[in-house]
Amino acid sequence: MNKxxxxxxxxxxxxxxxxxxxxxxxxxxxxxxxxxxxxxxxILNQCIHNGFGLHxxxxxxxxxxxxxxxxxxxxxxxxxxxxxxxxxxLKLSDDGHTKIVTTMDEExxxxxxxxxxxxxxxxxxxxxxxxLNIPGERPAGIYTAGTAQYFVxxxxxxxxxxxxxxxxxDIGLIMARRMTLEGASVKLVAELQPYSGGLxxxxxxxxxxxxxxxxxxxxxxxxxGEKRLTGVTIAEVDDHLSPIPGTEQYYxxxxxxxxCGLLPENELSGQLGVTLSPVTSGxxxxxxxxTSIPGVFSCGNVLHVHDLVDYVSEEASAAGNHAAEYIKxxxxxxxxxxxxxxxxxxxxxxxxxxGVRYSVPSILRPDHMADLTTIRFRVGAxxxxxxxxxxxxxxxxxxxxxxxxxxxxxxxxxxRKTDLLKEGxxxxxxITIENKQS
Amino acid sequence: xxxxxxxxxxxPMGCMLSVDIDDNGEMKVSxxxxxxxxxxxxxxxxxxxxxxxSIVNVTEGELPVVSVKTKEDIxxxxxxxxxxxxxxxTVEAPVLIGEVVLDDVAGTGVDVIATKNVNRKH
Numbered sequence: 001m002n003k004x005x006x007x008x009x010x011x012x013x014x015x016x017x018x019x020x021x022x023x024x025x026x027x028x029x030x031x032x033x034x035x036x037x038x039x040x041x042x043i044l045n046q047c048i049h050n051g052f053g054l055h056x057x058x059x060x061x062x063x064x065x066x067x068x069x070x071x072x073x074x075x076x077x078x079x080x081x082x083x084x085x086x087x088x089x090l091k092l093s094d095d096g097h098t099k100i101v102t103t104m105d106e107e108x109x110x111x112x113x114x115x116x117x118x119x120x121x122x123x124x125x126x127x128x129x130x131x132l133n134i135p136g137e138r139p140a141g142i143y144t145a146g147t148a149q150y151f152v153x154x155x156x157x158x159x160x161x162x163x164x165x166x167x168x169x170d171i172g173l174i175m176a177r178r179m180t181l182e183g184a185s186v187k188l189v190a191e192l193q194p195y196s197g198g199l200x201x202x203x204x205x206x207x208x209x210x211x212x213x214x215x216x217x218x219x220x221x222x223x224x225g226e227k228r229l230t231g232v233t234i235a236e237v238d239d240h241l242s243p244i245p246g247t248e249q250y251y252x253x254x255x256x257x258x259x260c261g262l263l264p265e266n267e268l269s270g271q272l273g274v275t276l277s278p279v280t281s282g283x284x285x286x287x288x289x290x291t292s293i294p295g296v297f298s299c300g301n302v303l304h305v306h307d308l309v310d311y312v313s314e315e316a317s318a319a320g321n322h323a324a325e326y327i328k329x330x331x332x333x334x335x336x337x338x339x340x341x342x343x344x345x346x347x348x349x350x351x352x353x354x355g356v357r358y359s360v361p362s363i364l365r366p367d368h369m370a371d372l373t374t375i376r377f378r379v380g381a382x383x384x385x386x387x388x389x390x391x392x393x394x395x396x397x398x399x400x401x402x403x404x405x406x407x408x409x410x411x412x413x414x415x416r417k418t419d420l421l422k423e424g425x426x427x428x429x430x431i432t433i434e435n436k437q438s
Numbered sequence: 439x440x441x442x443x444x445x446x447x448x449x450p451m452g453c454m455l456s457v458d459i460d461d462n463g464e465m466k467v468s469x470x471x472x473x474x475x476x477x478x479x480x481x482x483x484x485x486x487x488x489x490x491x492s493i494v495n496v497t498e499g500e501l502p503v504v505s506v507k508t509k510e511d512i513x514x515x516x517x518x519x520x521x522x523x524x525x526x527x528t529v530e531a532p533v534l535i536g537e538v539v540l541d542d543v544a545g546t547g548v549d550v551i552a553t554k555n556v557n558r559k560h
Contacts (some may be wrong), residue, residue, distance in 0.1 A: 045554070048491050048492070048493065048505035048507075048553060048554075049491050050489045050491055050507060051447075051449060054448070054449040055449075060448070060449075060489070060554075062491055062505060062507055062553040064505050064535075064553050064554035065535060065553045065554075068535055070555075153493055153503070153505060154495075154501060154503070155501075155502060155503070155504050156493060156495065156503035179523050181490075181492060181517070182492075182521075183498060195451075199452050200445045200452035200454075201445060201446065201447040201448075201449070201451075201452040204445045204447050204452075205447045205488065209488070209514070356522070403469075404454065409452070
């Protein structure tokens with residue numbers, strides 16, 4: 001006999017916790033959070049550095065402390081969760097309304113849940129691709145930055161003593177400082193792109209503070225060592241990111257950390273048939289953070305990779321609230337799924353161009369919009385002294401001046417519903433970048 | 439008149455701060471989106487400080503180490519001493535968030551506290 005649950009949340013990291021708390025507070029108590037680790041909190045457990053929570057709690061917390069704030073709420077509200085349990089299968093029932101979720105726990109026991117709504121909060125994983133393109137041996141000593149972070153901060157083990165870091169993602173920068181403080185010599189951080197992939201503040205307090213050089217437009221072209229890494233060759237790259245002959249430099253090291261970006265972990269979403277964005281690798285969602293499948297919501301790093309956990313929590317709370325609304329609507333029988341034609345009517349498609357890579361959400365349904373909608377986006381290159389401009393069809397809605405924008409930093413605008421609909425419902429809402437208007 | 443450019447490290451916004459220092463040493467800070475930026479710029483140019491985070495060993499715990507932080511920021515040039523002092527610290531589980539694991543670290547007058555709960559191994 002399958003178990004019924006109103007809202008099943010996949011993932012007990014920052015997104016899943018905030019979604020669970022919000023859905024409970026919104027009045028739906030028949031919830032289950034499924035977490036594959038043996039503890040709640042997700043990646044925050046190993047992010048022992050500070051800088052979390054300034055937006056949410058108005059104080060500066062470390063990752064574990066931030067997670068604890070939400071875990072406490074989950075415990076106090078008695079939001080049900082299962083640990084050491086993975087979702088192995090996610091599909092729709094034959095009538096398309098119920099989400100069938102199969103889980104497996106530590107003892108190998110399978111449980112099948114019938115959920116009315118599902119919140120996808122599986123997070124992301126590190127891109128290991130940076131390693132795959134590097135010719136040479138395959139010795140020990142090459143780790144993703146997050147794996148090294150796990151060793152150092154949760155197990156108290158050092159992966160090595162002489163370190164080169166490839167990629168300037170935030171975890172790589174954080175680990176440059178962390179390994180230095182633990183006595184390692186971090187030689188350099190090489191970044192393929194001409195700009196850093198991490199936050200400015202992390203370059204200041206993790207590299208500059210410790211005199212660790214950041215070499216932009218550089219990559220690892222050769223791995224040395226048979227059993228254990230003995231060194232790497234670094235070279236400068238040209239505008240097409242190809243190594244420039246003659247620029248090779250050799251560095252002794254026993255450890256190479258890779259911090260080459262994060263990828264949303266959407267295998268389950270794909271299995272369910274959720275439409276994914278080729279840009280973010282996350283689900284395509286509307287203003288309610290609902291995916292292409294009614295009753296399936298997505299939030300946090302599985303939706304698009306965030307820089308700030310505070311925004312993950314905010315987004316996930318919204319997803320939890322919308323899931324709770326969905327439950328209330330179906331229990332009142334008002335949510336008869338529209339036919340595709342009808343559903344498409346009156347939708348505003350969010351279009352991005354001029355250097356804006358994507359937006360979340362990318363579909364706006366005016367009849368479901370709140371007064372204010374937060375739209376988050378990233379740019380594809382470094383922009384200085386420009387305006388972010390938005391248009392409802394051809395009518396300018398907003399113009400915001402930005403001193404600097406970079407791919408490593410998520411941007412956001414807040415759209416007022418009345419501004420969007422001032423002259424009727426537009427077919428598109430466009431976000432673009434233009435030269436500064438004097 | 440002196441001009442300095444800084445990046446605020448208080449939060450991940452990373453505001454770019456411009457500081458004008460006049461001949462009397464008076465500072466004028468701009469570019470900050472919140473009052474923390476102003477405080478940071480003044481401090482960074484006179485007495486730079488940092489919160490230090492690390493781990494200390496745990497005995498009888500479900501994890502072998504617990505994450506810790508200085509309860510307040512400490513002078514930047516004391517970071518190495520703080521880290522060295524923490525190497526000698528071992529605490530017995532259970533450890534609770536906020537528990538002091540070392541008081542007055544490296545003569546800074548600041549305590550080091552646990553940032554994670556570590557239960558006893560069962």
